[in-house]
Amino acid sequence: MLDSVEANNFEALPLLSLNHVSLLCRSVWDSVRFYEDVFGFVSIKRPSSFKFNGAWLYNYGIGIHLIENPSIDDFDTIVEPRPINPKDNHISFQCTDVGLVMRRLQDMGMKYVTAVVEDQGNRVDQVFFHDPDGYMVELCNCENIPIIPLSSCSFKQRLSSFYKSAPAKCGFMENAMMESLSMEILNISF
Numbered sequence: 001m002l003d004s005v006e007a008n009n010f011e012a013l014p015l016l017s018l019n020h021v022s023l024l025c026r027s028v029w030d031s032v033r034f035y036e037d038v039f040g041f042v043s044i045k046r047p048s049s050f051k052f053n054g055a056w057l058y059n060y061g062i063g064i065h066l067i068e069n070p071s072i073d074d075f076d077t078i079v080e081p082r083p084i085n086p087k088d089n090h091i092s093f094q095c096t097d098v099g100l101v102m103r104r105l106q107d108m109g110m111k112y113v114t115a116v117v118e119d120q121g122n123r124v125d126q127v128f129f130h131d132p133d134g135y136m137v138e139l140c141n142c143e144n145i146p147i148i149p150l151s152s153c154s155f156k157q158r159l160s161s162f163y164k165s166a167p168a169k170c171g172f173m174e175n176a177m178m179e180s181l182s183m184e185i186l187n188i189s190f
Contacts, residue, residue, distance in 0.1 A: 020063030090136035
């Protein structure tokens with residue numbers, strides 16, 4: 001296993017984007033209906049070589065892979081439904097209308113918790129709720145807070161001096177993030 005000093009000596013992996021989230025579920029059918037009906041995901045073909053029950057769904061540039069495990073409770077020490085806690089593990093989707101999300105969740109009889117994040121005059125409204133297997137999902141208008149990359153270069157340099165290692169290489173990630181951010185801004189402005 002790499003420790004933090006060794007990890008700083010390697011360049012970042014050549015990643016493109018998040019491809020999918022994989023979730024264990026008690027019932028593939030119930031979970032597919034939930035992700036189709038609530039989120040608008042679409043079932044897609046999955047490889048026929050799989051020898052277990054599951055489903056693949058896709059929308060919004062991301063996949064959700066469901067793997068059926070009817071004995072999921074055997075692995076989870078919490079049999080009671082967990083409280084909806086915004087600080088717990090969750091997946092998050094941006095939405096266009098948080099108020100509409102809350103009205104639809106109320107119409108479906110689903111429990112949810114709201115939160116607000118404010119930063120320098122920007123406000124993000126968040127709605128948290130559970131899927132049929134207790135995984136927490138957030139819907140928000142997170143685009144209201146701009147994505148401003150922190151310069152990891154100065155942080156890496158401080159870490160390298162703390163660990164007495166060679167100076168860290170800087171620049172590639174900062175340039176890639178700024179290029180991506182610039183392209184997003186250009187796309188929004190047209």
